[in-house]
Amino acid sequence: MTPKQFENDHGPSWQRLEGMIEQVEKAKPVANVDELPKLFRQACHDLSLAQHRMFGRAIVERLNTLAISGFRVLERRSSGGWERLWQMMMQDFPRAVRAESRLFWFCSAVFWLPFFAFLIITPFDPEWTMSMLGTEGMISMEGMYGEGTNPREYMRGEYGSDFGMFAFYIWNNVSINLRTFAGGLLGGVGSLVILLFNGAYFGSAAAYVNHACNPETFYCFVIGHGAPELLGIVISGMAGMRLGLSFVKPGAYDRKTALVLGGRKAMILITGAALMTAFAAIIEGFWSATPMEPWIKYTFGGCMWTATICYLLLCGRERHEA
Amino acid sequence: MPTALADTLESVELADGVQIHLRVAGPAARSVAWLIDILIFIAIIFILSMVIGLLSSLLIGEEVGNGLLMLAMFILNWFYNVFFEMSAKAATPGQRHMGLKVVSVSGGPVRLPQSMIRNVLRVVDFMPGAYLFGLTCCLCTSRFQRLGDLVADTVVVYADKPMHEGSAIQVNADPMPPPLPLNREEQAAMLQFLERSPRWSDARKMELSDVLEPLTKRRGMGGLLDTVRMALWLQTGGGGKGGRA
Incomplete structure (x- = not known):
């Protein structure tokens, strides 16, 4: 033919x-x-x-x-849209976090150790904290949490409105999450550095407030959104480490396949972490700075921590997982 | 077809057992596409800030305006590419202009998680500046994948050409059977010569047909004519006048 x-x-x-x-x-x-x-x-x-x-x-x-x-x-498949997203957030994401529990504790340690190190060392030797925050950092901390001021007025001055604050937190915090994840591709080093730095920075901020400002204002401000925000940072570190580890320790696969498979797992983690941080930004923008009795703030904050931890521990649990 | 090593065809086996060839795009075309996208990106930001600036002075106030602008920057920065890659063309405006698009290595369309991975990891590809990591990675992989592509399992390929190619060129020559039986590869070479020769200069055509001197016993124009006639004979199966080239 x-x-x-x-x-x-x-x-x-x-x-x-x-x-x-x-x-x-x-x-x-x-x-x-x-x-x-x-x-x-x-x-x-x-x-x-x-x-x-x-x-x-x-x-x-x-x-x-x-x-x-x-x-x-x-x-061509229809992606499933919102339904799929809902399923991911209610099942796949908490499951993925639990499945990587060792990585979770490791990343938590990387974040919290410098945090508490700064908190403990500052009363004895404030130099470290001061150099960590820098002059501008110290001025803005005092502007927000110093005697006779409150975060709402400071932030209003800085960003104009609650909405402006919310937008800033989305832009800044979620971008940090995504960068933490991307940095993981460098063998996990990038994620570790960002986690360590953030732990140290948050720690020194808290320590400086204890040292020189009004701690009650500070804790009233941060307690509400702290749970989703801080856990979001730790989990985006996990996502980055998942990526880095599948490159460093590919296990039974060749490096390329391991990266693709690790990338899929990490994608669930980082999507969840980014959404948690976005949720935190809503609270931070519209609730945290609102002046209210401290006990209301603390109760709300306690509820948020309990809810976040329960969400990660219990959501999408399968019977045999017990 | 004998496997050629120096081309950019990436052969992929589909689930249906057939092999297809993806035409992988290199860093040069992709860089130009990226430059176009950057210009569009800047234009969007510029227009947005004008519109929001106008809105905020009239309606919503400067504070809300700034917030909107920040949100828009965030979304554009991380999701500009994702948005366009998920469209039917699977390409950003820059890529579309260069005739490129993003597909999964399996040959199927790129999915949302893949697109998000490859675009979030763009940050790493950009390091330490000017896409140095991405470029190095591109040049080291056979499919020109940057780091983000490797993790997301995607490639950037040339989009399919429009399905109906340009008009056929008629060659007026009588088919002539070759003096010797030709094997499959030789026949294929003759047919490809016939198909591709209209794009070459006469000198180049003769240079190639001169290689067939043992077969045609002639050089130059005569040899070329005989080569074309033999190829026509092969194409039409030994009958009929003229052929599609």
């Missing part, structure tokens, strides 16, 4: 398939669309045949294009 005959024999069915794919991609209703898989398989068969018989570039390339676009059309 010559290429010409081959093209004459099968051309009409290729043409039908081409037309169908074009219409399906334009999301138009297509007549006889149930024939598409059959035509696609026939085209794949023809492509193999044309490749084997070396029927020349024009035919092979036409069939190659047809096979690629046909595959794309047939393999």
